[in-house]
Amino acid sequence: MCHAHRVTSEPARPADPGAGADPAALAKVVARQRAEMERLRDTAAVSAVLERAKGALMARTGCSPDAAHDELAQRAKAGNRTLLEECWLTLGALLPSREQAPGTAQPGAAPPPAAAWEALPAGTDDLAELLGRIGRDLVRVGSAQELAGCLLDHLGPEAGAGAVLLYERLRDGGLELIGHAGIGRAFALRWHRMAPLSGVAPLGALAVGEPRWLEDLAADRQHHLLIGDPPERWPSRAWLPVPGGDAADFALGVLRRRGGAFAPRERELLRAVARLCAGRLRAFDAPPEQPEDDVAQTVQSMLDALPGAVILLTPLRAASGEVADYRIDAATPDAVDVFGRTGRDMVGTHILESYPSVAGEPLWHGYLDALITGVPFESEPFAYQDVADGVPVTATYSVRAAPLGKGLLVTWLRHDTMDRQERRLADVQRLGNLGWANWNLVTREISWSAQTYAVLGLDPARGPVRLERLPDLALPDDAGVLADAIASLVRHARPFDVPFRIGAPEGVRHLRIVAEAVTEPDGTPAEVHGFVQDLTAQRSAELALVESERAMLLQRGILQAERALAARLQHALLPLPSTPVRLAGLRVEVAYLPSQSGIHVGGDWFSAVELADDAALFVVGDVAGHGIGAVATMAQLRFTAKGMVSTGSSPTGALTRLNRLLLNSRDGRTTATMVLARYDPRTGVLAWAQAGHPPPLLVRRGEVRYLDRPGGILLGATAHPVFESAELRLEPGDRLVLYTDGLVERPGEVIDAGFARLAAAARADSRGGAGSLEALLATLPADERRDDVCVLDIRMPPDEE
Incomplete structure (x- = not known):
């Protein structure tokens, strides 16, 4: 109460x-x-x-x-x-x-x-x-930004507001955005400042002290500058002076996403809210804006005491809020532009008026980025070209722009042409490890570059060496040649290019000196200039290359001799029959193709022999590695396997003993794969076992399939292997192919593709009659063979003989 x-x-x-x-x-x-x-x-x-x-x-x-x-x-x-x-x-x-x-x-x-x-x-x-509820909520806001958010919370459901903007009138007559809600950061940055131009609706509302109701987008855009990107996003909007009348200092903007006129109640509400906002805006403890002229004067007083090239740029914005140009409001006394203007002569000029070619260039975009993001911009060195009094003017600059208040503090460095040439010359000398030298034979003046002292290993504090004393720096074997070249240059102006060596703490260094004379009109040498270059790295590389080539030739000879020896040993241990042979009633054909890469001989091998009980032994194996060691292991396995099976060992028992043999070999790290089969002609059964080897291929009545491999790991992999056996009853007309992996493997291809290719070749070969081993070998072109290939082609004749 x-x-x-x-x-x-x-x-x-x-x-x-x-x-x-x-x-x-x-x-x-x-x-x-x-x-x-x-x-x-x-x-x-x-x-x-x-x-x-x-x-x-x-x-x-x-x-x-x-x-x-x-x-x-x-x-x-x-x-x-x-x-x-x-x-x-x-x-x-x-x-x-x-x-x-x-x-x-x-x-x-x-x-x-x-x-x-x-x-x-x-x-x-x-x-x-x-209004009472709005008033109580407004009391709790502490800034113009919070005020805009509070208004949007109330005016959204009550008046259809989609965004609320609060602008303050500046001393120059323009507007500055002090609070907003319902818009993004990019929108706020673009429309942060508005120039005092006609057609700006919030300025019009402040001028007459009455609201501006923009309710017809097509008509309003003919008479007003409509903010928004695009303006069609806000079909209707209202701008109201705060608190009202011609004394208002703030403008309240209400943007709606729907078109049409504001209802009478909505207008009354907005007018009342504008009056409510006046007290809160006056209550905020915002410091008064310092006039731009005062800011410029303050900055100018500081720049007057600074060296170098520094200027203060103030952005000049168009009616849309975008930066249209920059004005130079302060400058250091040492600042000089491309036209030669210095210090205070530059103050008051506009960037695009004085330097129009900057528009749209990376420098211009860098300024904008610095204004928007607040992050300083640093440019790469760039060449600026312009025309002054009809004369082309070119200069190279590096520029840095840092935000300062509402403007930019810009510094730059002008790269003088002579400075660039000297720097480039120094870079060339450093990268080429050479230095220039000059001897005046008349005045006796000597000048060297810093790199010359480094090349000759001399202390710059002791000064340069006279021309005739240069041979004293060379090793005795090279001093005479260098002295003769210098004497001929001084007497007869004959240029020279002489290599010589000097001693250094790290060892002998290989140098080169090139020099020529500048003569008087009568031909007398008056000045000598040239350069000294350190060729130690190149010379060391040349010597290392020669040594490497010599070692490669020696190694190649050794490898060729080893290959020849391994090939002879392989041919002696693994003779190839020139024609098919008959074993236990089977027709057997053998092929061996050496690798086409490298000069080593591999360890692929076969064995096809008839045993004492009229049975036949068929083996195909592949020893890891190449060279004499692989051939020796191959021979050991071949003869051992033959002996074991001949004395009654089963295929699995023979594989177990061969595994132990490899583990007990000299290095104990050799591995091998193998298929071992024993054929009994009395029963027609082929008993076989394998150790990590590709499965045999069976062709029967035109059908092609790979035999299911019994269990077995490659030889030499473990001390406790488990080998299993399998049996195959051969039928008249059967064809069984045993092979090493070189027949099916190709670089960069999965092994299944090789199996499919071999099966397709065998299937196509069987349709043409008896078939031939050459058709299977044709599945692998010679230029793609990266490993040895060994093949046993076993056939059961159609009729028993």
Whole structure:
């Protein structure tokens, strides 16, 4: 309950119905009860109006709830009004004059009593309550940015607002964005500043002190600059002066995503909100903006004391907010541009007016990036070309731009032509490990580059060496040749290019000196210039190359001799039959193809022999490695396997013993793969086992398949291998192919592709009749053979012989 309407009378007690009062007394009691209920209802209405008025006053002045209550009470007492009447005056000040609440038209007019609440125009009650809520929320914001966010929270559902913008009028007449909500960072950066130009809607609202309602996009864009990217994103918008009238310093923008006119209630709400915002904007403790002229003068006073080339650039923005140019507002005395202007002569000029070719270049974009991101920009050295008084002007610069306030502090370094040439010459001498030297034979003046001392291993503090004393630096074997070349140059002006050696702590260094003479008109040498170059690295590389070539030739001879020996040993140990042979009733054909890469002989081998019991032994193996060692291991395995099977060992037993043999060999690291088969002609059964070897290929009645391999790991891999055996009953016309992996492997190809290719070749060969071993070998072209190939082609004749 408000303080101005304290209830002092006690409620009347109803008469006791059982007291036997007469009807007149009872009517009086009922009348008193009705009056009391009416008073209580008016008291509740007063409390609601009081809370709304307090919220509005808090938003406009930034005071606390208690202070707002006291302020309303003091105003009511000073104006000889009730607290309810003062609340109506406060709320009425927020509403448009044409629809003000009763009692707010003129000071001194009779304000409405509390009971007149229901008689207000439709919607006034709701609007006043909404303004009270907004006012209480605005009290809690602490910046223009938070203020914009708070307004968007309320105006979004109430007025369809999609974005809220707050602009402040600057001393130059332009606008600066101080708070926003509902837009992105890029939008805010682009429209951060607006120049004082005609057609800018917020400036127009501030100029006339009245809102600008932009509700027809097609018509409005003909007369106003519509912000937004693109403007069609906001079909309708409103700009209102804050607090109102021609004294407003702020503009409130409400952008909507829907088109059409603002409803009367929405307009009243926005006008009232603009008045509410005035107090909060004045309450923010933002320091006053320093005039740009004062900033420039402050910076200029600092730059006057600095060396080098430094300028202060102030961006000049177009009506759209984009940077259109830069103005030089301060400069150091040592600053010199490409046209020769220095210091204060540059102040006041515009970048694009003085240097138009900068537009669109990386330097221009670097300035913009520094303004937007706040990160300093540093350019690579670039050549700037222009024309001054009809004469082409070119200079090379490196530029750095750092944000300073709302502008840029720009420094640059001009690379002089002579400086660049000297630097390039120094780089050439350093990279080429050479130095130039000059001897004046008339004045006896000597000048050397710093690199010359480094090449000759001399101390620059001791000065250069006279021309005739240079041979003293060379080794004795080279000193005479160098002395003769110098004497011929000095006497007859004959240029020379002489290699020589000098001693150094790290060893002998190989140098080269090239020199020529500058002669007088009569041909007398007057000056000698040339260079000294260190060729130690090149000479060492040449000697190392010669030594390497000699070692390679020696190694190649050794390898060729080893290959020849291994080949002879292989041919002696593994003779190849020139024609197919008959073993145990089977026709056997053998092929061996050496590798086409390298000069080593591999360890691929076969064995096809008839045993004492008329059975036949067939073996195909592959020893890892090449050379004599592989051939020796191959021979050991071949003869051992033959002996074991001949003495009754089974295929699996023979593989077990051969595995032990490899593990007990000299190095114990040799491995091998193998297929070992024993054919019994009495039963026609081929019993076989394998150790990590590719499966045999069977061709039977035109069908081709690979035999399922029994278990078995390659020989030499483990001390406890497990070998299993399998049996195959050969039928008349069967063809069985045993081979090493060189037949199916190709570089960069999976092994399954090789198996499929071999099977396809065998299938095609079987359709042509008996088939031939050459057809299978043709699946691997000679130029792709990276390993030896060994093949046993075993056939069962169609009819028993």
